Amino acid sequence: MDPAVRDGWLERAHASLVAAGLRLGAARTGVVEVLARDGQCLIEAREIIDRLRERGGPGSAASVYRVLDELRGLGLVRRDADPDGGGRYEIVFAAAHHHHFVDVESGSIESFIDEGLEAAIQEAGRRLGVRLTGHSVELRGTRTRPQSAQERP
Amino acid sequence: MDPAVRDGWLERAHASLVAAGLRLGAARTGVVEVLARDGQCLIEAREIIDRLRERGGPGSAASVYRVLDELRGLGLVRRDADPDGGGRYEIVFAAAHHHHFVDVESGSIESFIDEGLEAAIQEAGRRLGVRLTGHSVELRGTRTRPQSAQERP
DNA sequence: ATTCTTGCAAACTGTTTGCAAGCTC
DNA sequence: GAGCTTGCAAACAGTTTGCAAGAAT
Numbered sequence: 001m002d003p004a005v006r007d008g009w010l011e012r013a014h015a016s017l018v019a020a021g022l023r024l025g026a027a028r029t030g031v032v033e034v035l036a037r038d039g040q041c042l043i044e045a046r047e048i049i050d051r052l053r054e055r056g057g058p059g060s061a062a063s064v065y066r067v068l069d070e071l072r073g074l075g076l077v078r079r080d081a082d083p084d085g086g087g088r089y090e091i092v093f094a095a096a097h098h099h100h101f102v103d104v105e106s107g108s109i110e111s112f113i114d115e116g117l118e119a120a121i122q123e124a125g126r127r128l129g130v131r132l133t134g135h136s137v138e139l140r141g142t143r144t145r146p147q148s149a150q151e152r153p
Numbered sequence: 154m155d156p157a158v159r160d161g162w163l164e165r166a167h168a169s170l171v172a173a174g175l176r177l178g179a180a181r182t183g184v185v186e187v188l189a190r191d192g193q194c195l196i197e198a199r200e201i202i203d204r205l206r207e208r209g210g211p212g213s214a215a216s217v218y219r220v221l222d223e224l225r226g227l228g229l230v231r232r233d234a235d236p237d238g239g240g241r242y243e244i245v246f247a248a249a250h251h252h253h254f255v256d257v258e259s260g261s262i263e264s265f266i267d268e269g270l271e272a273a274i275q276e277a278g279r280r281l282g283v284r285l286t287g288h289s290v291e292l293r294g295t296r297t298r299p300q301s302a303q304e305r306p
Numbered sequence: 307a308t309t310c311t312t313g314c315a316a317a318c319t320g321t322t323t324g325c326a327a328g329c330t331c
Numbered sequence: 332g333a334g335c336t337t338g339c340a341a342a343c344a345g346t347t348t349g350c351a352a353g354a355a356t
Contacts, residue, residue, distance in 0.1 A: 027311075027313090060313050062314080066312090086238070087346080114273075124267040128292070129296070130294045130297060132292055135292045135293060137288070137289070140287040175335085175336095178335080180336070198320080219336090240320080
């Protein structure tokens with residue numbers, strides 16, 4: 001979790017919500033706060049609901065989905081689905097741009113950035129003759145140097 | 154639709170199914186045939202069901218999902234979900250490797266291949282210190298000029 | 307005071323599963 | 332003939348929506 005990203009996005013989110021004439025209700029505020037902390041890389045809807053419940057505060061499933069939709073409409077959040085269809089969300093913030101590596105043995109996801117890859121994507125877009133507005137890359141594989149012995153099944 | 158890919162994958166699929174001791178029932182055969190023709194680039198489960206119904210032949214929703222699961226287990230098919238969660242499937246076949254460009258205005262998906270991008274992906278994997286077993290790229294944007302034939306593999 | 311927000315419960319969609327009848331080997 | 336396959340219908344999970352009560356401005 002990057003505190004600078006959290007605060008930067010939080011500020012922008014607040015401004016966008018106010019500008020859109022939306023009120024700072026309890027559920028909406030809660031979802032935004034959870035996303036700022038835990039939504040810098042993909043987070044599942046279910047997880048957001050659980051975090052809010054743990055806090056004891058408000059945030060029903062219905063409200064969470066409603067707020068996520070609003071945030072998506074404001075361009076504050078991006079949605080994609082994990083392979084089995086469940087929704088996953090990620091904040092949209094230039095300073096938080098990254099891609100994903102999925103360890104096929106453990107299923108864990110980690111984020112990375114790679115300048116060479118970014119350049120190649122822009123090139124590919126140019127060759128295709130399109131104007132790019134976004135892109136996403138998922139690499140799958142195994143770590144060549146296992147982090148610990150107990151990760152091997 | 155690439156006939157060489159269709160026939161090559163069809164042959165491999167047949168061999169794999171027989172090797173796995175599965176019988177060539179009507180529904181299973183139908184799903185495999187639809188995939189060979191229309192599953193070279195992402196196709197939705199719903200669409201497979203519809204094609205089978207159009208043919209008048211067998212292939213209930215239950216059977217389609219069951220067969221897709223089997224094919225996935227055999228490594229013959231890859232599954233990912235479209236942004237709203239619905240399942241999309243694509244045959245797995247070296248000669249059919251490609252990536253996706255989504256026109257954000259029309260929502261249409263087209264496939265492309267780009268050697269520079271492939272190279273950059275291998276480089277990124279090496280820099281990350283992982284062994285890659287697969288990858289996927291999605292570009293989003295708008296067309297700036299009409300599509301030429303060579304951009305559609 | 308007015309209008310927006312929230313939670314509940316019910317509706318919906320896409321996917322999975324139990325079971326009896328039919329088909330493949 | 333034995334056992335896998337299939338279709339139907341019911342079960343299921345995640346997400347969406349209608350509505351009445353509660354909050355923000």
